[in-house]
Amino acid sequence: MKVSDKRDNIMRAALELVTEKGFHGAPMSRIAEEAGVAAGTIYCYFESKDTLIDELYHELEEKLLAVLKEGYSTTMSLRERFLHLGTALLKYFITNPACFRYMEQYMLSPFGTALKKNRLLGQTGEESIFKNLFEDGIFLKVLKDLPLFIHFALAFGPLIALARDQTLGLISMDDAQITQATEACWDGIKR
Amino acid sequence: MKVSDKRDNIMRAALELVTEKGFHGAPMSRIAEEAGVAAGTIYCYFESKDTLIDELYHELEEKLLAVLKEGYSTTMSLRERFLHLGTALLKYFITNPACFRYMEQYMLSPFGTALKKNRLLGQTGEESIFKNLFEDGIFLKVLKDLPLFIHFALAFGPLIALARDQTLGLISMDDAQITQATEACWDGIKR
DNA sequence: AATAAATGAGTGAATATTCATTCGCAGATA
DNA sequence: TATCTGCGAATGAATATTCACTCATTTATT
Structure with a gap:
């Protein structure tokens, strides 16, 4: 899996989860799971949950x-x-x-x-x-x-x-x- | 403080906090604090946070x-x-x-x-x-x-x-x- | 005294974030 | 070619925090 794929997968997973369950129904752990990535990996690409949310928007x-x-x-x-x-x-x-x-x-x-x-x-x-x-x-x-x-x-x-x-x-x-x-x-x- | 006052205060506090900070910026502990009431007291008047939210609406x-x-x-x-x-x-x-x-x-x-x-x-x-x-x-x-x-x-x-x-x-x-x-x-x- | 109302420290579950460790691999060396 | 080395990417268990809710106890009311 390429670097850009991981970032994209995280974005996709966040979009899907937030859309279905709202911001609070989308914990980082589940976003990671959905993206096929470890929890910590998200923090290689995004400083925090807030910046992930901002960048996706x-x-x-x-x-x-x-x-x-x-x-x-x-x-x-x-x-x-x-x-x-x-x-x-x-x-x-x-x-x-x-x-x-x-x-x-x-x-x-x-x-x-x-x-x-x-x-x-x-x-x-x-x-x-x-x-x-x-x-x-x-x-x-x-x-x-x-x-x-x-x-x-x-x-x-x-x-x-x-x-x-x-x-x-x-x-x-x-x-x-x-x-x-x-x-x-x-x-x-x-x- | 009368019974009905407490209920009203809880409602008022919930309205204020939810309005300012959203549903998730309004934890029951802070609603209680703002209403001048103990955390457990809310549960004398409302079954759960969800019912409080519903009844207020x-x-x-x-x-x-x-x-x-x-x-x-x-x-x-x-x-x-x-x-x-x-x-x-x-x-x-x-x-x-x-x-x-x-x-x-x-x-x-x-x-x-x-x-x-x-x-x-x-x-x-x-x-x-x-x-x-x-x-x-x-x-x-x-x-x-x-x-x-x-x-x-x-x-x-x-x-x-x-x-x-x-x-x-x-x-x-x-x-x-x-x-x-x-x-x-x-x-x-x-x- | 008997009953009801109120309390608030405590409980366990959930969550965001961290960090010591592992992994994969591009080049360097022999 | 075969092996080694260094390093950034990735990991996921551990941490610290937050939260809804409970319940043994205290306080107020009748």
Whole structure:
């Protein structure tokens, strides 16, 4: 087994366990077991459980961001840009439920709130691509003249809620419904 | 100290600690300490930590539901009914941040997902009042012809997102913004 | 005095992390 | 080629901590 394989296996095991049982249902011992690795080995790759959790989050976010950018261009109309990002986000979460559940748990934990506070200053991550879209829309008077944070809530809130219900197995959406839901979000933010 | 005071103090302490540090940052020993009570005393009132957590949630939900029903009447127009409920919900969460943060944590934990699954069958709790509203709106062709769960997501998603950001101290909304946000939610669900 | 309520040190299980030891193998040596 | 050597990677038993929960005892109430 190669060095990088071990790191990947640890990541995979952590993702799976945290997703299924939550942060506290994922002890390092079980992560190690699941990864086919000794308990101490994790500490060859990660300083602590906290850094493992952090690094996994940032890796997932990077992948998500890459997917959102696929086929995205600022030359499209604002509505097209929004629909592209919204449906891509929802579809990605639905086809990668573990990713969604991990990111959501992270975001609601002390880790995530700390991250959010930092990002209020210099914007990074997936948020800036949406920020640009909303700012353009407000300037061009296509979107309502509301604070950015309300636009974020109106756009993301429903999509996250749907992703959650779907990954929990409470509902099952098809592509048409995904589009309908994203269009309704647009109705919420558009002027 | 009266018997009921002790129970209330335990509840208050649990709410405060869970709100600030999460379920796992709220060990029974600290809840007892914060409540001014011995560790064993909690077990005079609650069978286990789990039942304490459950009972606290249901108590908070009951209070919230009572507030939402204040001044609510099905004789109002659908839009008025929705704006009443939406703004009342958001205002209540903003003025009771601990309540919001507790309920959100609960809902995302295994406790909450179990509860949600049960409620899919026989509807109870705060959901039924919204369910009636949405069903009326769809029947009267005032709302989009979408599955109920999408309406729930469109209506609650943004409000919850805003309540979260506000209770985390990331934003600060005034009454006008609360109304604007709720009106935008209406735009999302209306035909 | 009799009963009930409250106490808090104690118990055992679980957990994150450490560290003395082992392992595997890339080069060096003969 | 065959053997040795050094070293970082990997190990997993041991450690120290934390936690939910118990129960013999004390305190309050009637």
